[in-house]
Amino acid sequence: MAVEGKGDDSPQQPGLTRQALVRAALRVLEREGVGGLSMRRLASELGVKAPSLYWHVRNKEELLDLLTDELMADAQAPPREGDWREQLREYCVRYRRHLLGKRDAAKVVAGRLVPGPHLLRLMEDQLGRLREAGFADADAAMINYLLGAFVQGFVLQELGPLSASEAMGADRREVATAAGEQLRRLPPETFPHLVALAGDLTGPSMEARFSFALERVLDGLSTLLEQSSGVREEGTSHE
Amino acid sequence: MAVEGKGDDSPQQPGLTRQALVRAALRVLEREGVGGLSMRRLASELGVKAPSLYWHVRNKEELLDLLTDELMADAQAPPREGDWREQLREYCVRYRRHLLGKRDAAKVVAGRLVPGPHLLRLMEDQLGRLREAGFADADAAMINYLLGAFVQGFVLQELGPLSASEAMGADRREVATAAGEQLRRLPPETFPHLVALAGDLTGPSMEARFSFALERVLDGLSTLLEQSSGVREEGTSHE
DNA sequence: AGACTGCCTCTAACAGTGTTAGTTGGCAAG
DNA sequence: CTTGCCAACTAACACTGTTAGAGGCAGTCT
Missing domain, CATH: 1.10.357.10 (Tetracycline Repressor, domain 2)
Structure with missing residues (x-):
């Protein structure tokens, strides 16, 4: 929104622009993660103290809105x-x-x-x-x-x-395989399927899970398209 | 993990159990939302000061793990x-x-x-x-x-x-319709589809979006089942 | 020139956050 | 009585988002 019509023809650089603010936020996000993206850190990235940001931006939420678009x-x-x-x-x-x-x-x-x-x-x-x-x-x-x-x-x-406590991320894969071990250890009489499928449940990578799910969704869209075009051919007598 | 083998045979109620802790966390979550679920508030819900919680629980993340199961x-x-x-x-x-x-x-x-x-x-x-x-x-x-x-x-x-800044939640629907207005106002020569489908994009309720998506996914599973059972019938010569 | 206005940044502070160190009270066992 | 453990405490650290109010610095008007 906003009616900022100016076409960058104001030659002076007022030090802090919304643009510069958002770009700096992007750098901080990349470096420190979402948990490390605080107003104070963002300010110091710009060589400025935190409260100054609130002149350019209503609050952090608005900054994140802008950042979302920048992303x-x-x-x-x-x-x-x-x-x-x-x-x-x-x-x-x-x-x-x-x-x-x-x-x-x-x-x-x-x-x-x-x-x-x-x-x-x-x-x-x-x-x-x-x-x-x-x-x-x-x-x-x-x-x-x-x-x-x-x-x-x-x-x-x-x-x-x-x-995000950060710090982890590397052991995330380990945790998954450890969970696999734990699955196999379950009482088979009450959890027969979990025990039997332990490998199938914990084995696949996120990549594999995503592309499996994606193919299912695309299949679903496929049948939707067939149905609706089928109806159209039946509905309109000629053509 | 931990090796706490006890089978609830300790008859005294030591005031604070992990169970009681998690249940209280659930109450606080219901009342204040995830942003209001802090260690101090949870402690005061139990008539206790915050650091006491760290005897029963390693950190907040572990508490949230337990809470996840309780949910x-x-x-x-x-x-x-x-x-x-x-x-x-x-x-x-x-x-x-x-x-x-x-x-x-x-x-x-x-x-x-x-x-x-x-x-x-x-x-x-x-x-x-x-x-x-x-x-x-x-x-x-x-x-x-x-x-x-x-x-x-x-x-x-x-x-x-x-x-979650909370506070909103009521205007979330208003924001959506306002976004619809904004969509219609876009320049039709560069955003013809967005302008044409503005109503379709912002109209449907979350309920409707969910059930549409769900049917697509189920369709996708359907074709997967047909394919694999088809292959099996073809693959095994008899039966 | 002086006064004034708007823009932009500052310092100080508030209320709150997760978490650690070190300390105390009470209760059971030796 | 003393020992030792359990489970709570106080005090503190290093943060967080955000506001109030002060101050400087540009340009403009009288």
């Missing part, structure tokens, strides 16, 4: 090659990689429903492809939300508890 | 009626309702991969039904993870930003 700045849509399914798959794979690439990005982005300009650009593109693929308007809108929520939710699980 | 205590599996699809749907619908019922439950639960006993009970049950439905072992394990991540991720989006 989407260099996310790019996949090339337009292959059928709709391949394009959507690539969309999700790239989005996940993007979120995992920037540190704790998912924890910042999650739950903010007002999309910034960069996200709007991506939504516009994806909606276009969905409509071209033949999805009904209402379905395209739903699918657009579904895919975003799906990938973000998945990456959130991957990142671990929201209250 | 799953009264989650119940759906009745075994209808086909596997109906049962899985009911599983997800109930799980979402359960998470939305307890305040901020999803924010506490999200990302903790070590399942407590209550969650183990649910997993065991669900895995059983998946295998009965005909899913391969590896697939059943994947689906079990997929459904959990899917519902939790979805509810997380619903709850709003992880840094």
Whole structure:
């Protein structure tokens, strides 16, 4: 929002811009993680004391809103090659990689429903492809939300508890295999399936889990498209 | 871990048990939300000062691990009626309702991969039904993870930003419709789809979005089941 | 020139956070 | 009585987001 119409024609650099603020926040996030992104640290990154920030920004939440958009700045849509399914798959794979690439990005982005300009650009593109693929308007809108929520939710699980004590992250894989050991040790008469499937439950990597889930979702979209186009062919007598 | 073998045969009530601690934490969570669940408040809920808690619990993270299991205590599996699809749907619908019922439950639960006993009970049950439905072992394990991540991720989006400033929650719906207005106001030449689908994008309730997404996922599982059973029929020459 | 206004940053402070060190009270066993 | 353990305590550290009020510095008007 905001009506800041100026086209960067003000030659003086007033020291602190919202832009500079957000960019510094991005650097701090990358370096210290979401738990280390405090107003004081951000201020010191800019050579300034904390309360100064509150002149440029209402509160931390607003800063995170801006940061959310900045995090989407260099996310790019996949090339337009292959059928709709391949394009959507690539969309999700790239989005996940993007979120995992920037540190704790998912924890910042999650739950903010007002999309910034960069996200709007991506939504516009994806909606276009969905409509071209033949999805009904209402379905395209739903699918657009579904895919975003799906990938973000998945990456959130991957990142671990929201209250990130940091420090861990390396042992996260170890914990998983240790949990596997513990599964096998359960009483087989009351937990037969857990014991039998212990390996299948704890073995697969996050990568594998994600791409399995993604294929299921894409299958689901596939049948939706077939159904609706089938209905349309039956419904309209000619054509 | 710990080797506390005792079988509750110590008759005296030593004032503070891990059990009592977790139950009190649940009450505080319900009353104040995840942002208001601090060690000091939890202590005062028990008529005690904060540092006392650290005798019973290593740190807050461990407390949240315990709380996570307590949150799953009264989650119940759906009745075994209808086909596997109906049962899985009911599983997800109930799980979402359960998470939305307890305040901020999803924010506490999200990302903790070590399942407590209550969650183990649910997993065991669900895995059983998946295998009965005909899913391969590896697939059943994947689906079990997929459904959990899917519902939790979805509810997380619903709850709003992880840094819960609280105070909002009522205007969340208003913000959504306001965002709809803003969508319609975009330049139609660069954002034709967003403008055209503004109503479809912002109209549907979270309920509707969830059940749409859920049906897509179930469709995807359906085709997976058909494929694999088809392969099996073709693969084994007789039967 | 002087006064004034708006912009931007500062210091000081408040109320709260998770967590550790060291200390005390009470109770059972030797 | 003394020993030792359990389970609570006080005091403190290093933080957090945020506000109030002061001060300087630019440009503009009288």
